[in-house]
Amino acid sequence: MSQVTVNDSEDILKKYDKESNFRTNLHKWAWIVTILAISLTLFQLYTALKGPYVTLIQGAVHLAGGLSIIFILYPFKSSMVKKKGVPWYDGVLALLSLTVNFYIVFEYERLISNQVKILGYSTLDIIVATLGVVLVLEATRRAVGLPIVIIAIVALLYGLLGYVFPIQAFQHSGFTFDRLMTSMFFNTEAIFGTPLRISSTFIFLFLFFGVMLTKTGIGKFFNDLAFSATGRMTGGTAKAAVAASGLQGMVTGSSVANTVSSGSFTIPMMKRAGFKPEFAAATEASASTGGQIMPPVMGAAAFIMASNTGTAYKEIIIIALIPAILYFLGVFLGAHFEAKKQGIHGLPKDQLPPFKGIAKRLDLLAPLFVIIGLLYLGYTANTAALWGIATAFIVSLFRKDTRMSPKAILDVLEQGARVALPVIAACATAGIIAGIVTMTGLGGKITGGIIELSGGSFFLTLFFTMIACLLLGMGLPTTANYVVTAALAAPALMSFDVPLIAAHFFVFYFGIVADITPPVCLAAYAGAGIAKANPMKAGVVAFKLSIAAFIIPYVFVSNPVLLLQGDWTWGSLLPVLITAILGMVAISASLMNFFVAKMNMIERIILFASGIAMAYPNNLLISISGFVVLIILGLIQHMRNNKNTSSPSSALS
Template identity: 65%
Template sequence: MSQEQGDKELSRDELLKKYDRESTYRTNLGKWAILVSILGIALTVFHLWTADDPYRSVIQGAVHLAGGMSLIYLLYPFKQSMTGRKGIPWYDILLSLTALFSNFYIVFNYEHLFQSSVVAGFGLFDKIVATVFVLLLLEGTRRAVGLPIVIIALIAIGYGLWGSGLPHFGHAGFEFDRLMTDLVYSSEAIFGTPIQISSTYIYLFLFFGVMLVQTNIGQFFNDLAFGATGRFTGGTAKAAVFASGMQGMVTGSSVANTVSSGSFTIPMMKRAGFKPEFAAAAEASASTGGQIMPPIMGAAAFIMIETINVPYSDIILVAIIPALLYFTGVFIGTHFEARKLKIYGLPKSELPSPSSLLKQIDLLLPLAAILFMLYSGYTPTTAALWGIFAAFAISFVRSSTRLSLKDILHTLEQGARIALPVIAACASAGIIVGVVVFTGLGGKIANGIIDIAGGNFFLVMFFTMIACIILGMGLPTTANYVVTASLAAPALTQGFDVPQIAAHFFVFYFGIVADITPPVCLAAYAGAGIARANPMKAGVTSVKLAIAAFVVPYVFVTNPVLVLQDATAAALIPALITAFIGMTGISAGMINYFVTGNTWYERLMLIGGGIMLLIPNLFIAFPGLGLIIVVYILQRFRQNTGKKTAVSP
């Protein structure tokens, strides 16, 4: 049976388990369900309690990891096929307790492990705990996130142990016990920046997303999207893009958002007349783009603020134009596809009325609270906390969003559950970062990329892009960014005059679009499962729709004004105009429709002209604009005269 046929029988939960490793948890906990609930609630309450006054970073991270690792062993079985079995095996209970012990050993022995041992050295038991800690972390990550990140972490450990003799990439060398203790008892590895951010900003923003879902405030995003765009040409697809972008910015998972939103939007698009592959692709592209949409974006954005030492409020501003270009490209693509298929908007009777939307406008207050706090100078942690409190308070205004005591406890538990894969990914990524820092590997790889590219700037960008996409096929976005920010971004900042924030957005974007890039395009596969479409065709169509994500990063690296670096009105306005016209031309070429169907040479002219408009040089941009205008005139003439010309496939 083909993958397409097999997907036809899959439910929403089965699709999540098939394409989203993070959803392969136990479904029948038996008597242990109460323990899981207590641990989950306690972990969320701990983060809420310490939000404004966290413990010193290592202790905060150790408690964070203690709850996360212990819950992973209780919820995620050794094999995916065991998710339906009742109860929890004794060995997973033992591993869960060991994970708790190894983390709280750090909490209660902090002074000894992180200060006095630097001089006196570590004892035998310290070394045993560190080794067990690393093994537990890698196995827990394999269960909750998947094998690829574990393989990369093991390669990093192997490099630390045996890479001293490698030509060009050698280092001083590490003994096994020293590497284990450095990885665990250091603030530059497992308890480095990724887990520090995960234990503060990320956890709270993930819980904020859970609050929106559990209170049904998230449903208002869908209603708002259909009210705003549903009446226009291809309204169902445009509404799906709008809604999924809003949902994606708070869920942080391309696959999970594709399945949750797509179960509603994809059937609507198919009923309107869109092909199954296109419906799946539109949902997957929008859901993936949610991770680059301000104000919340994906979890990786919070690590970026510490990595490049830029306030989160600045990250939001910088992200606005690239995100608008991305979603404009997807919107234009759906528009041209709808015109090609003659699919018009939904009737007024099927859309939410403006009055009903206005009555619920207060449901946007949690997002408004976050923005207000950020731009008032408060930390992202404080902003997230106020967003959570605002969502909780507003939920009591109407019965459809009101939470009972049981609902509140369930929401607290879900906050912990949704954070587990991120906790594991950040901690394991810390192993990779630690080895990179200890050995100086980042600078060596950056120099290697530049050497391979022969110093050619565009080849360096291309090789960096390929590295990010390949890593993204196996790593969640957060871990992907941590790794590529350490290994790939320095190639752009060290060898060339690229602003740091532009280089980091470059690797951030290409790590994200791996979810819709064949052959391992998990978000597109998940959408295809709902649409009953060919998964690979859905992946290829996703790339066509999201072509902006493959072009825009090159634009803001070569023209940093689009990420507001040294931006003036005189420089920014022309760059925006040419960028948006360029995206229109590229999308029209990709979808193969502009005023009417494209001939093969018109298609080339549209794509070529669009790319020329994105290049920050008016002497190149104006001829590009001329190509698009010529195609418009040709197609308008052909349309008015009724002349038929064979269009390209």
């Protein structure tokens, strides 16, 4: 069986992940990228240590560094990525990016003064603001992709020409071009709003922390730990892939990148064990997408969610834990039932990493424990991240293969900025969308539209909100995905007195699973590229494996105790948790077509219905009824198995 080479992985990543499609042959421009990237990382570390500047200045320096590097690294067209050097016009765009952002730094006092409030912005101000908006959109198109840029352009047109909008309920008087551009670029409600403010403080540090962990070899450690713990189980290769992606997802931030980096190793192993290519691709895609909902990083959205909801970051990562574990349990169960159906066993002990070797590397977990420990001692996320970075550096010194030379340290500083580029661009563009929503009151209008469409039905409101999030989430990176869905869709749920945090988690989950929901399921497509599988079939299987992500949000919105909200107790949590787990067992078995044995269509439908009944919150009688059906069906299948095993024809076969 052919192996997946490094070049294959890079080609697949560039095809399905816009963020990875950057120039590698920069020629003389390489040193400029290095200087800009290291300068940006040092600025972020300095302000984390000494305290950030005011929002506009901190954001402007952050955006200046990010946009200028993007224009040098990312070509105008993807087909130009292999060309040597950098065209002159990209150098000009990089210089313009520095100029318009540092204009804010140098003109800050005047831009916030009463003079501007009385006399208005100057012609130069308007030109700079317009250039700033255009540069943000173009940089985002190059580094992130077209979907979010299209949404932002439509939002800007709506802000400009709201009075001609075809649906009267959504019309508004419109804003002048001058006001729209200056509002987008010179205040803290749009480009320099919450997403970029969080990016320029917390997110950058945690992304840099992830780079440091990669340098210490923690990714390989997670793989070894997962295979050692689950490799000998039924379908061990698939279960290990799920566990490894769950662990790596704690510190990474892209569904597609996770799929390719982990899948290059796990997908060939699953295929060798006997899993079909589509299933191998889907398992890795589902698990890697789940990395975006796994605390503490959650695709960098955790920090913005903390700001949007007024909930402490350390509380967000606890609230997120139970739903995330349930999601991975759902994928794990799907892998288990498929392995049972296919008769795929675990790996022999001699093919698994020895536990003794893993135990010797437990110190690699120290940076994670330092961050989590400091957060719960009351330190800020900035301080915790800084100490986590320092601990990762110290840990790297203990081994020859991870010890960093001065050149390697400079490389890590550069990579810290590079990995943040798509997030910087996405946050800036998401800020444009959020700014238009605030200026025009669009969020309230969409809320009214969803409620009117649902006829006031709570369930239909949930359903239409889910569809809206899946559509908005297609092709958007995690952070921008959450910002957009939180601004446009979450308010509809809060009108039914859904707790704020539950509404935000609901839209966050459905925005994320767009990556594995056909027809636009980029993570599944990337996995299929590695597995040499049919992409759409892989997407359908990924949807089945990730069914928990489509059920759990309905459960925690209807019963927020699953998010540890309200006056929850262990007595109120455990019944909801147990019935949710049993419901996922039944639903996964139904979708994989195996419980105690293979099933006919009627049995699958009955089992699926019993799973929904058990997962249904707030009604113990319905849950018990579903459990009884599960037990009865299991006994029927068990007796049928025994009968088939003991029959003469079975004995002869």
